[in-house]
Every structure is written in C-alpha cells, then in structure tokens.
Amino acid sequence: xxxxxxxxxxxxxxxxxxxxxxxxxxxxxxxxxxxxxxxxxxxxxxxxxxxxxxxxxxxxxxxxxxxxxxxxxxxxxxxxxxxxxxxxxxxxxxxxxxxxxxxxxxxxxxxxxxxxxxxxxxxxxxxxxxxxxxxxxxxxxxxxxxxxxxxxxxxxxxxxxxxxxxxxxxxxxxxxxxxxxxxxxxxxxxxxxxxxxxxxxxxxxxxxxxxxxxxxxxxxxxxxxxxxxxxxxxxxxxxxxxxxxxxxxxxxxxxxxxxxxxxxxxxxxxxxxxxxxxxxxxxxxxxxxxxxxxxxxxxxxxxxxxxxxxxxxxxxxxxxxxxxxxxxxxxxxxxxxxxxxxxxxxxxxxxxxxxxxxxxxxxxxxxxxxxxxxxxxxxxxxxxxxxxxxxxxx
Amino acid sequence: xxxxxxxxxxxxxxxxxxxxxxxxxxxxxxxxxxxxxxxxxxxxxxxxxxxxxxxxxxxxxxxxxxxxxxxxxxxxxxxxxxxxxxxxxxxxxxxxxxxxxxxxxxxxxxxxxxxxxxxxxxxxxxxxxxxxxxxxxxxxxxxxxxxxxxxxxxxxxxxxxxxxxxxxxxxxxxxxxxxxxxxxxxxxxxxxxxxxxxxxxxxxxxxxxxxxxxxxxxxxxxxxxxxxxxxxxxxxxxxxxxxxxxxxxxxxxxxxxxxxxxxxxxxxxxxxxxxxxxxxxx
Numbered sequence: 001x002x003x004x005x006x007x008x009x010x011x012x013x014x015x016x017x018x019x020x021x022x023x024x025x026x027x028x029x030x031x032x033x034x035x036x037x038x039x040x041x042x043x044x045x046x047x048x049x050x051x052x053x054x055x056x057x058x059x060x061x062x063x064x065x066x067x068x069x070x071x072x073x074x075x076x077x078x079x080x081x082x083x084x085x086x087x088x089x090x091x092x093x094x095x096x097x098x099x100x101x102x103x104x105x106x107x108x109x110x111x112x113x114x115x116x117x118x119x120x121x122x123x124x125x126x127x128x129x130x131x132x133x134x135x136x137x138x139x140x141x142x143x144x145x146x147x148x149x150x151x152x153x154x155x156x157x158x159x160x161x162x163x164x165x166x167x168x169x170x171x172x173x174x175x176x177x178x179x180x181x182x183x184x185x186x187x188x189x190x191x192x193x194x195x196x197x198x199x200x201x202x203x204x205x206x207x208x209x210x211x212x213x214x215x216x217x218x219x220x221x222x223x224x225x226x227x228x229x230x231x232x233x234x235x236x237x238x239x240x241x242x243x244x245x246x247x248x249x250x251x252x253x254x255x256x257x258x259x260x261x262x263x264x265x266x267x268x269x270x271x272x273x274x275x276x277x278x279x280x281x282x283x284x285x286x287x288x289x290x291x292x293x294x295x296x297x298x299x300x301x302x303x304x305x306x307x308x309x310x311x312x313x314x315x316x317x318x319x320x321x322x323x324x325x326x327x328x329x330x331x332x333x334x335x336x337x338x339x340x341x342x343x344x345x346x347x348x349x350x351x352x353x354x355x356x357x358x359x360x361x362x363x364x365x366x367x368x369x370x371x372x373x374x375x376x377x378x379x380x381x382x383x384x385x386x387x388x389x390x391x392x393x394x
Numbered sequence: 395x396x397x398x399x400x401x402x403x404x405x406x407x408x409x410x411x412x413x414x415x416x417x418x419x420x421x422x423x424x425x426x427x428x429x430x431x432x433x434x435x436x437x438x439x440x441x442x443x444x445x446x447x448x449x450x451x452x453x454x455x456x457x458x459x460x461x462x463x464x465x466x467x468x469x470x471x472x473x474x475x476x477x478x479x480x481x482x483x484x485x486x487x488x489x490x491x492x493x494x495x496x497x498x499x500x501x502x503x504x505x506x507x508x509x510x511x512x513x514x515x516x517x518x519x520x521x522x523x524x525x526x527x528x529x530x531x532x533x534x535x536x537x538x539x540x541x542x543x544x545x546x547x548x549x550x551x552x553x554x555x556x557x558x559x560x561x562x563x564x565x566x567x568x569x570x571x572x573x574x575x576x577x578x579x580x581x582x583x584x585x586x587x588x589x590x591x592x593x594x595x596x597x598x599x600x601x602x603x604x605x606x607x608x609x610x611x612x613x614x615x616x617x618x619x620x621x622x623x624x625x626x627x628x629x630x631x632x633x634x635x636x637x638x639x640x641x642x643x644x645x646x647x648x649x650x651x652x653x654x655x656x657x658x659x660x661x662x663x664x665x666x667x668x669x670x671x672x673x674x675x676x
Contacts, residue, residue: 084588118590129585133603143589145599194589 007059007097008230009083009198014056014092014106016078021048027090040254052078052087054254060247062197065224065231067245069238069277075254076234082106083200083232084121085113096120096198118147122191126203128183130175136162136186137171143194161189164223181212188220192227201233205240217244238277242266242286250274267291283385284351289344289366292353292384293374309375312341312363316372323362330365343367350384357381416543424547431553434499438552441495442633450487454478461668470667477660486635486657493634493661496627497620500556504564504616509609512571513597522572529565537562537626545630555623555632563619567612574608575601610671617669621662635661 015034019026030049033042040051053075060066068076081087082094085105095102096116105116122143130139138145140161141154162168165185175183184204191199205213221244224231235241241248242262249259250273258270266286269275296316299307306313312328314321321328321341329340333356336342342356346368353376356364363377420427445453454475462471481490515522537558544554578601586596602609628636635658642651 086584086587114590114592116590117588121588123585123588125581125585125588127581129581129588131582131585131600131603133606142585142599146586146589146591146595190589200588 008062009060009232010093010095010097010102011056011058011079011082012093012095014079014082014089014094015054016052016075016082016087017090018050018052019048020050023048031091051254053082053089053251056092056251056256058249058256058259060198060230060232062230063228064246065233065244066247066249067241068232068234068249068251069236069241070251071236073253074251076236076251077202078254079251080200080202080232080234083198084117084123086123118143118194120196121198121200122194122196123200124184124187124191124202124204126206128175128180128187128207130183130186130190132175134175135171136167136173136175136178139175139186140189140193142190147194157193158189161193164192165189165219179212180208181216184208184216185219188223192223197230199229199231201231203234203236206236213240220244238281239286242281250277262286263288263291284354285349287350287384288346289348289350289353289364289376290346290368290374292350292380293366293376294380295374296372309363310377310379312375314365314372314375319372321365328362332367333364336360341365343372346373350381354381412543416546420546427547431548431551434556435551435553438495438499438556441498442492445491445495446488450478450482454482461664464668465672473667474664477664480660481657484653484657486638486654489633489635489637489654490657490661492632493621493624493636493658496552496556496559496624496632496634497617497665500559500563500620501613501616503560504567504620505613508564508567508612508616509571512568512609512612513575513601515568515572516575516601525568529568532561533565537623541626541630550631552627552632554630555627558630559620559623559627562623563616566615566619567609570608570612570615571605574605574612577608578604607671610669614666614670617665618662621658621665624658 015031017027017030017034026047026049030043030047030051033046034051034054040054043049043051056075056079058066058079068080070076078087082089083105085094089106092106093104094106096105097103098120103112103116105113108116131142134142137155137158140158141151144154144157159168159171162171165188167182167185167189170178170182175186178186184207187204205216208216217240233241233244242265245262247259248262248265250257250265252273258265258274260268265274266278266281269278294309296307296314299309302308302313304313306315306322309321312321312323319330321330329337330343331337331340333342333344333348336356336359338360340360341362341364342360343365344353344356344367346366348366353364357376357378363375365372366374366376457478458471458475461474462468481487511525515525540561541554541558544557548554548557582600582604583596586600591599624632624634624636625639626636628634628640635654638650638654639658641647642654
C-alpha cells in the first residue's frame, strides 16, 4: 500500500490468455502449463490458447507518462487494453486508485466498469476510432453523450477541448474532411472531454507520417504539462518512447523484461533484446549531456593542478579554463560569445551539444546543480554517437 | 417387386403433412386470420381509396416535391413527375395507386420485422445459422406453392397477395441488416465500449448508424422484390398493376401487356432512385 498511494494504475500478476479453440478447461490447463514454465509457443501449439500477457507487474504513478514498448506481438497493446477491460485478464488484478482505495477493474461489476470508463479512464486509438457519420463536435462529445449529458452543456465542454487541440474552427466538419493528424487530434479531444485522469494511448501516432507524428508528440508533451494526466502509452518506436516516456517498460513475448526511466533503459539495458532496441534509436534527441560527458573526477591532473581535458585545461572550482595557456571565458549557453567556452545544463540533448560544439569550435562544459561536472569534446561526442557511451555504467 | 417400385409405394407423406397442418390451422385459427384479413385489408384498401380520392395532378406535384426533398436532385424530381404523368397518360393511374399502397404496407411490415430480426441475427450467430435455411426456403420455394395455403387461410383479395409478397420480400431486409451490423468495424464498437457505452447505446449510437447504408439497401431491395410480386398477387385477387397484365395474358393482348409492363418498370425505376442509399455514403 505504501507505493500504492502514488500510483493511479497498477497491474499485479496479470495473465491475459485467449482461447482460440473454445475448448472447455483450455484456459485453466494453459495457466497450469504457464506456471510450470512452458513457453507461449508450446502452450499455443498444445491447447490452442494464445498467451497475450503473462505475469505482468507494473505501477503507473499519478501524472507520469509510462510507455509500453515492444515488437508487434509482444503483448503491449494487450496489456494496455486490460486497463479498461477491453481485454479481461484471466488472472491477476488491474487496480485503479482513487487516492484512498483500490478498485480491481478486472473483477468489478459491469456498472462499476462503465462508470470507470465514463469518468476515470479514456482511450486514444491507433486507427482513431472516430465515427465517420458524425461531425467533429459530435465525435468529441461522444463520451459526454454516453453519460447522458444535455447537448447544451456538452457543447461548451467540447468547444473547450477542441480549442485545446487547436481544432476550434473544425467543429462542424466531418471526420473524412480532416487529415490524419487532425483526426487524431479529434481522438485526443474526445479522450480529454470526459476529464478522465487516466489516459490509455494505443500507438496513437503510429498511423501518421513522421513529421506529423513528431508534431503531435510535442503537442502531447505540452498538453501534459498543463493537464497532468496519468498516461499509459503503447509504442513500438524507441525514439518516441524515449522522447515522451517518464518511465519505459519493455515487453517481449508477453512478459515485461525491464521497467525504468529512459536513462535506465538507454544506459543500463538488462539484456541483449533491450540493447538491440537501444542500438536502433536516434541518439541525437534522446542522449543527454551527462551521458555524453567525461566527468571531471575521471580526468588526470596536470602538474599545475588544473584538470587535463585534452585541448583545454580547466579548474572547475574556480571556474577558470585555458587553451594553450591562454585564458578562456566561460559562459552559459544562452549568453555564449565567440571565443568563450559554453556551459550547458545536464539534460541538454546530444544534438544540441553537437551544434554548440560546432559553433564555438571548443569543448562544451556540463553543469549540474550549479557546479561544473564534466566536458564533452569531439571524442566523447563520437563515442556517444557510436553507441559506446550508452552502455557505459552511469 | 422392383426396389424403385417399393420406394414409390411407401411414399413419405410430405404433401399430406403440409395439407394437414394448413387444415388444422384453418380449423382452429380461422378467427385470427379473419381479423388479420379484415384489418390489413381495411388499411391497404383504405389507403388506395384515399390516394384515388386525391386529384392525380396534386399527387404528381407532391411526389415531385418529395423526391426533391429527399435527394435534392432536379433531374430525379423531373423523372418522377414525367413518369407519373406518363402513367396517367396510359390510363393506369388507379392500378398504380393500388400497387403503391400494397407495396407500402408490405414494405413497412418487412422492415418492421426484418430490421430487428437482422440485428438479432448479427448479435447471435446461432440464431442466424438457424434462420438461414428458412430464409433460403422463403426465397426459393416457388411462390405459387405457398399461394395455395394463403388463399385458403385469407380468402381472395388484397391480403393473400400481400402475405405472399411479404414472405418473398422479408428475407432481404433481414439479410442486409444482419450484414450491415456484422460489418461494423470492431474498432468503432471498442471506441464506444472504452467510453462506457451500454449495449443499447452501442446499438443505437454506433451499430445502427454505421449499418444505415446497408439497411437502406435492404429497403430498396425489399421494394423491388415486392414490386416483382404484383402479377402473382393479382392472381389471388389483389388489385393493382398485376391485374391488366393477367388480363392481357388471358386474352393475348400484346399492346395492353406491354403498356402495363412498362408502367411497372417505370414505377420500379422511380422507387429505386428515390430510396436507394446515397452514393459514397460509407
């Protein structure tokens, strides 16, 4: 219970199985075999039962974006859909917290389920799931309409949510008149309209082209700053996961392999499967300065007491630096002038570090908690690009 | 004794059983059938009388306005007006009105039964499988065969014609509704579920609107099938455009046969154009 207070949504030992053969007792037999350690292939062959998810444990904290990642067939969507019981777990709990008590959505009665779906949990679909015969306004108002809210009250809320996603002028358009990106904005507005605090997003941007996808990711992050929803987000794109996730969960063959912060995943993959994902990511936006830099504590000291940073020498405590014994100015990256060393915050991305390195022609210094902690020079940047830095113990 | 002779001598009493069933129904349920005959006959004939009491030209204008209102097409409104004027010109106005009211009533009944049944079939595959052979039978059994018992039960007149028409036409709306509902994308239903819709809400707010084009196609088919029964309905005494066709057949009048035939075709085209689902309504 102690960690439960923070979590809004928690999966506990969730098994989701699908009976393809409709044989009596097949599910129970499959569970027994699963507990005996058989793989999902063996169970699938023997019993015609698909093991969607096995033994999943995951807590999603209030206000965080938790990303489920994995290849297709890894069970990530299956697990997500258990959160509003579009898939019903055959074993385990899916608990929704209201701050005081837990409610098991996997086992609650139908009325409670519908109430939760109407008020607490909203969903955004990969193929948008919009009703083509309705206008944008009536699509966004769907959840409120299902609650039985009068059209006049609905109208104001819908207008507000459309404003939120930038579609205020499209309320009377039909869905097919909109581009894919705009359609998914309608999907978002529909999910926001019920003021549910938990948002399930099932690969919401996968059907969009890359430029629009990035734009919508940015918009989602922007909205999240204001709305502070608890978001469970399914993605098969590691860059997307690293960009928007505050926690990332990697799934494989129905099981959770690793859960952690983006840095945990990127820097400390638990096995080759996770490492393989990381190898294919675009490092420029997702690797941060602290992961690229050489730490000052690791640098050798010169006879004069300054740290040997290769091209430059630096004394971090007095914030002085020299290049070929000529003193260098040190400036934060917002106030950088030609000829000075540039100081960047710890969370700045590799891409921006490279840009600053190019502009100044000098190594870039990294600052954390008001102190200079390390520097990034060409060798460090190249190493980060090659992927070496990502597996260095942080 | 040759085996085939033995087989022929031990005839399975298919016909006799059906005759006995009809007989039992007639003996014990005649009151019910009389009520049906009287009430349905009253409504259909009443509507025919009402249509005939109105000035034909007023009806032409009303039909033209109705066509324009439904489809917003000047061409279609003109087609309806010219078609009806042609019918007046050929002297088949009274028969056309009788046929229209027969089609109207049988179609109303077919849709009232067919749509709910189609929905039930789409939701319960077992029911659909059970109903399948019955629907096939209704559409393939030669019409004259069930014309005989309807004649016995309902007597001569409009009603047996209408019953035969309904038996023949009702499978269309059932099938089309079932197909329309069954084809609603799973994702749309899940969208409804995810926002807490009840089963009833999913039916009314998602399934029926999504299936509407198919249901409308079922309506059009139902009208066309009813229209194709007018000649057979005339054989058991229903009025309408079938009567001159039968009369022309009996007296070998080529001119009268073609006249009434063309009028039927014209009526079919007008009804189809007005009622068919809008293009690209998907």
